Amino acid sequence: xxxxxxxxxxxxxxxxxxxxxxxxxxxxxxxxxxxxxxxxxxxxxxxxxxxxxxxxxxxxxxxxxxxxxx
Numbered sequence: 001x002x003x004x005x006x007x008x009x010x011x012x013x014x015x016x017x018x019x020x021x022x023x024x025x026x027x028x029x030x031x032x033x034x035x036x037x038x039x040x041x042x043x044x045x046x047x048x049x050x051x052x053x054x055x056x057x058x059x060x061x062x063x064x065x066x067x068x069x070x
Contacts, residue, residue, distance in 0.1 A: 013059035023069040024060045028053055 005012045009026075029040040031049045043049040064070070 010056050010059060013056065013063055016063045018062050019065050021060075021063040021068060022065055024064055026056075026060070028056065 031043045032040060033042065034040045043052045060070075
């Protein structure tokens with residue numbers, strides 16, 4: 001069964017049970033304000049962007065099943 005979840009990925013990931021996801025496919029925003037879209041705004045510099053992305057990837061790892069695919 002496939003599910004599409006709409007929302008802020010970090011908030012939505014925190015709602016998922018540990019080890020409940022078969023695969024994670026992501027294309028995170030680069031923080032370059034592509035086409036002036038708010039979702040791709042600057043996160044406060046390189047270090048802040050890395051910290052932000054790390055928090056998301058940590059949650060992805062938490063929800064991914066042991067034999068899950070990335």
